[in-house]
Amino acid sequence: MSITVNLDVMLAKRKMKSKELAELIGITTANLSILKSGKAKAVRFSTLEAICKALNCQPADILEYTED
Amino acid sequence: MKKNKTLINILHRLFAGLLVIMSLFLLINIGFDIFTDNGKVGNFSGTHHSNGYPIPVTINTRVNxxxxxxxxxxxxxxxxxxxxxxxxxxxxxxxxxxxxxxxxxxxxxxxxxxxxxxxxxxxxxSSFRSDGYIIAKSENKLISFLQIFKAYIGLFSLIIILFFLERIFFRLKKSLSFTNNLYKEVRWLGAVFIISESLSLLFSYVLSTYYGRIGVKTLIEGKRLSDGLELSINPRLEFDFAFFVVGLSLLVLASLLKSGNQLQQENDLTI
Incomplete structure (x- = not known):
């Protein structure tokens, strides 16, 4: 089982660039890249809240559970 | 935090200096052993093993x-x-x-x-007991090899320990955090302590099996040494339990550092 981060999809839907989102939620582009690539070990609620607010979406729009 | 940095800086310099001094001391010792007949160059005298190598013994003395x-x-x-x-x-x-x-x-x-x-x-x-060494030479090749190895193992171990301490404090000086290399070096440091003490114990045990005891007799007519002083020199097992425990503790500390390193990595990857 794994958690997939669909941040790329949401960014494309909102026609927003990674750099723009990083600035809006207050994290570095390097950390946003880690999050997008799925290398992150955990996501803080505060970061998730900021992403949802910036992209005007729900956590489920960004995170997806898939069974191996 | 600043105090920690200063302390780490001082310790790093101390161990770096000691490493250089002890390495030179070892090289000079080996040089004197190989290139001189009696360990003397002009007025300067160094360590020489022309009379043999030290065997650990216990000396018991009793005034009769x-x-x-x-x-x-x-x-x-x-x-x-x-x-x-x-x-x-x-x-x-x-x-x-x-x-x-x-x-x-x-x-x-x-x-x-x-x-x-x-x-x-x-x-x-009226009884006195002390640990010491007796300098002795052997014609047996195996024993000679053991003696030479034993004579230098302490100094070699000290240099390796100083090397790892220097590396550890150098890393801490750069960044006071859990790293993979820090855990590995602390683990090696612990292993060197344990191996050094174990080898010391093993070699002293092997050497002690080749003789029973060392005795002293007086040749003065009608006299016995034991009339005044009883002296017995017996084989001794050389083992420093404190160093062995330090080695084991360092292994435990290394596994804690490994766990800390994993936590640090997870923390670094928490966005």
């Missing part, structure tokens, strides 16, 4: 039939011989009057010497 009586020596003139031995010249007096039967049987007087008229110590102990 002792009488405990302190000596008071006023107007003492102290002098040191060329060989570095200290001597005293005065007219000593015993504190207690010696018994009349002092010459019946063999009796020896064990006394503290004081150069004032006050007695600061009294003793009733």
């Amino acid at each position: 039939k002792p009488i405990f009586n302190n000596e008071i020596s006023l107007n003492v003139k102290k002098h040191v011989s060329k060989g570095g031995r200290k001597g005293w010249s005065s007219n000593p007096k015993y504190v207690d009057i010696l018994p009349d039967d002092i010459n019946d049987g063999t009796k020896n007087i064990l006394s503290f010497h004081f150069d004032s008229d006050k007695e600061y110590f009294h003793t009733k102990a």
Whole structure:
């Protein structure tokens, strides 16, 4: 089982660039890249809240559970 | 935090300096052993193993039939011989009057010497035990090899320990955090402590199996050494339990650092 981060999809839907989102939620582009690539070990609620607010979406729009 | 950094900086410099000094000391020792016949170059004398290598022994000494009586020596003139031995010249007096039967049987007087008229110590102990080394040479190749290895293993271990300490404090100086290399170096440091002590114990055990004891006899006619002093030198197992425990503790610390490293990585990857 794994958690997939669909941040790329949401960014494309909102026609927003990674750099723009990083600035809006207050994290570095390097950390946003880690999050997008799925290398992150955990996501803080505060970061998730900021992403949802910036992209005007729900956590489920960004995170997806898939069974191996 | 600043205090920690200063302390780490000082320790790093200390271990780096000690590493250089001890490495030079080892090289000089080996150089004297290989390139000189008696360990002397001009007025400078170094370590030389022409008489053999040290074997760990326990020395037991007992004063036979002792009488405990302190000596008071006023107007003492102290002098040191060329060989570095200290001597005293005065007219000593015993504190207690010696018994009349002092010459019946063999009796020896064990006394503290004081150069004032006050007695600061009294003793009733006539047996003394100490750990030491006896320098001996062997014609047997295996024993010779063990002796040479044992003679240098302590110094080698110390240099390796100093090397790892220098590396550890260098890393901490750069960044005071859990890293993979830090955990590995602490683990190696612990392993060196344990291996060094285990080898020391093993070699001293092997050497001790080749002889029973070392005895001393007097050749003075009609006399026995044991009339005055009983001396026995026995094989000793060389093992420092404290260093062994330090080694084990470092292994435990290394696994904690490994766990800390994993936590740090997870924390770094928490966005």
